[in-house]
Amino acid sequence: MSIAAKFEINYLQYLDPAGQLVGKEKDLPAFAKDLDHMVKLYKLMVSTRVFDTKSIALQRTGKLGTYASCLGHEAAHVGIGSAMKDEDVFAPSYREYGAQLYRGVQPREVYTYWGGDERGSDYQNEPARHDFAWSVPIATQCLHAAGSALAFKIRGEKRVAVCTVGDGGSSKGDFYGAINIAGAQKLPLVAVIVNNQWAISVPRSIQTGAETLAQKALAAGLPTIQVDGNDIIAVRKAMEDALDRARTGEGASVIEAVTYRLGDHTTADDARRYREKEEVEDARAKEPLKRLRTWLESKKAWDQKKEDAWLTECDEWMDNEVNAYLETKTQPVTAIFDYTFAELPEDLARQRAEVVALDSKEH
Amino acid sequence: MAQITLIEAVTQALAYEMAHDDSVVVLGEDVGVNGGVFRATQGLQEKFGPLRVLDTPLDEATIAGTTVGLAAQGMKAIAEAQFEGFIYPMMEQINCHAARMRNRTRGRLSVPAVFRAPWGGGIRAPEHHSEANEHLFTNVPGLRVVLPSSPARAYGLLLAAIRDPDPVVFLEPKRIYRQYKEEVPDDGEALPLDVCYVLRDGTDVTLVTWGAQVKECLEAADELAEDGISAEVIDVATLTPLDFDTIAESVAKTGRCVIVHEAPKTAGFGAEIAARLAEECLFDLLAPVHRVTGYDTHIPLFRLEMKYLPSVERIVEAANKTLAVS
Numbered sequence A: 001m002s003i004a005a006k007f008e009i010n011y012l013q014y015l016d017p018a019g020q021l022v023g024k025e026k027d028l029p030a031f032a033k034d035l036d037h038m039v040k041l042y043k044l045m046v047s048t049r050v051f052d053t054k055s056i057a058l059q060r061t062g063k064l065g066t067y068a069s070c071l072g073h074e075a076a077h078v079g080i081g082s083a084m085k086d087e088d089v090f091a092p093s094y095r096e097y098g099a100q101l102y103r104g105v106q107p108r109e110v111y112t113y114w115g116g117d118e119r120g121s122d123y124q125n126e127p128a129r130h131d132f133a134w135s136v137p138i139a140t141q142c143l144h145a146a147g148s149a150l151a152f153k154i155r156g157e158k159r160v161a162v163c164t165v166g167d168g169g170s171s172k173g174d175f176y177g178a179i180n181i182a183g184a185q186k187l188p189l190v191a192v193i194v195n196n197q198w199a200i201s202v203p204r205s206i207q208t209g210a211e212t213l214a215q216k217a218l219a220a221g222l223p224t225i226q227v228d229g230n231d232i233i234a235v236r237k238a239m240e241d242a243l244d245r246a247r248t249g250e251g252a253s254v255i256e257a258v259t260y261r262l263g264d265h266t267t268a269d270d271a272r273r274y275r276e277k278e279e280v281e282d283a284r285a286k287e288p289l290k291r292l293r294t295w296l297e298s299k300k301a302w303d304q305k306k307e308d309a310w311l312t313e314c315d316e317w318m319d320n321e322v323n324a325y326l327e328t329k330t331q332p333v334t335a336i337f338d339y340t341f342a343e344l345p346e347d348l349a350r351q352r353a354e355v356v357a358l359d360s361k362e363h
Numbered sequence B: 001m002a003q004i005t006l007i008e009a010v011t012q013a014l015a016y017e018m019a020h021d022d023s024v025v026v027l028g029e030d031v032g033v034n035g036g037v038f039r040a041t042q043g044l045q046e047k048f049g050p051l052r053v054l055d056t057p058l059d060e061a062t063i064a065g066t067t068v069g070l071a072a073q074g075m076k077a078i079a080e081a082q083f084e085g086f087i088y089p090m091m092e093q094i095n096c097h098a099a100r101m102r103n104r105t106r107g108r109l110s111v112p113a114v115f116r117a118p119w120g121g122g123i124r125a126p127e128h129h130s131e132a133n134e135h136l137f138t139n140v141p142g143l144r145v146v147l148p149s150s151p152a153r154a155y156g157l158l159l160a161a162i163r164d165p166d167p168v169v170f171l172e173p174k175r176i177y178r179q180y181k182e183e184v185p186d187d188g189e190a191l192p193l194d195v196c197y198v199l200r201d202g203t204d205v206t207l208v209t210w211g212a213q214v215k216e217c218l219e220a221a222d223e224l225a226e227d228g229i230s231a232e233v234i235d236v237a238t239l240t241p242l243d244f245d246t247i248a249e250s251v252a253k254t255g256r257c258v259i260v261h262e263a264p265k266t267a268g269f270g271a272e273i274a275a276r277l278a279e280e281c282l283f284d285l286l287a288p289v290h291r292v293t294g295y296d297t298h299i300p301l302f303r304l305e306m307k308y309l310p311s312v313e314r315i316v317e318a319a320n321k322t323l324a325v326s
């Protein structure tokens, strides 16, 4: 027998859980040598966590519907969002707030959508305004990114489509379909598997027999890498490389960002039912904020005073966002109808008129 | 002017719109070099290149999801399902995303896409190649479901579907793809969506149908005419949003209605029309509404399929039943 093909999966990490550099200082990517920029990324990771804490508090006090926490994913999400250019397109699932906040989604919009109002998906700020909204059916968004990438290729635009999917989502056909067509057509796509070890109650160990999720890219003929998803330098570097390849016509890539879902799947879930406390505590020791802060402090780029000041600023920001959300009036009942089609069909206009009449009787 | 078949009218509409709008793209299995298994996309790849007429990997979900992505980012995407029996993997993307994107984002993003599929029985095909499943789409909000029944309507309605800012499921009755030719000027003139087409005026009974069954209904009307019965024939064409007014006006005139479709009877789209007639036109009716449909079974393999599909005989019999009540 001879060998038909041979593959290996590389692993990338710069900052270990203790905040120590794994390699040499000089080998850091350029963006990581810019400490102002690293501070900016750290600050967004912190504000994402403050936002997340606030969201859960809102839900627990009955002011928000079901919410999917992003606790522990901050490096992965901010790493993805910060590497993208404005003209690129992001197709998230439903917990990538760190990436979305970077791209201009406002916390009040997140609250509005998960607070039962479609207007939250009508992102007002660019570049998020041309991004996809949250996609609840698992992995379906990967194909929207592939289609966007195909549009860019047809129009000759130097833009890249980025999708995120979970460890569970990587089991779905839509994920494979997206990377497969991207491989076949050399589409400018970056597909990031944010492997947080859990798909609600199903652990990574029984999600697939594959040794890594990154290797799923090999079946689509794509370059792939596994990175420490709690190390923002590694995530960001892998993203930059993949985005560069896509932008210069070299096609799609896959990144597996290995992280851990420190919270419940959503506020409707209770993870204590299916996982051990010890596992969560072990994972907490490897969480992304602490290591970056330790490293920035060792570089004298950050300290407790700055931390306190930034936390205060974040609190004020989020309070302001929460207030804006809570003051949002419910849409008129006609909103049920008015976005179904570009123009309201006659038959639907009659149902609309019925509801309007009923509503005016009630008031 | 050339006489063309229904399938040639589909090709003519695709070619016209691709030539006049750079944002129009076609994608599906075998749509490129091979021109589609029914040749609907014949010659398009030569004219418009391999990216605008894209041979996709063999995965219907990929075709549908990629179509959603293309359309949401400014292209007018036309996806082909090779047969309606293979459209099921597309349904998650059609129902959960194409039909909902505008509503979900309050109009920020939309999906101006067409999902084309050869539809229905009667071509002696293998299993899964003969289904009538339009009713699986007619209660999906945000979707248009369109079925042409002649070369001219295939051309005009497909142009309208491509230009429509919302997603359209465009089901092509493959039994009449090559049944006859008619003159269809390639003038880029679309026909209106969301309206029924009254194909024959009549005063005694209304035959309501769509797709390939239009032919049987017209023949049934001919037979009824021999007995001095005047049947009005309505091609619904756009099932949803439904132009119920045209049907109601006809029934107000005739007082009798037979609904004909090849999909199974229970919860078929005929049930919706019958319910609307009961709700809104009961006092115009002189007789109970009848339905002539496929049975609540799977369409049989082809030795028996013509026994399953509504026949002229069954339609005439149903019309006579409504006329027996006075």
Ligand SMILES: [Mg+2]
Pocket: A166, A167, A168, A194, A195, A196, A197, A198, A199, A200, A261
């Ligand atoms: Mg997961």
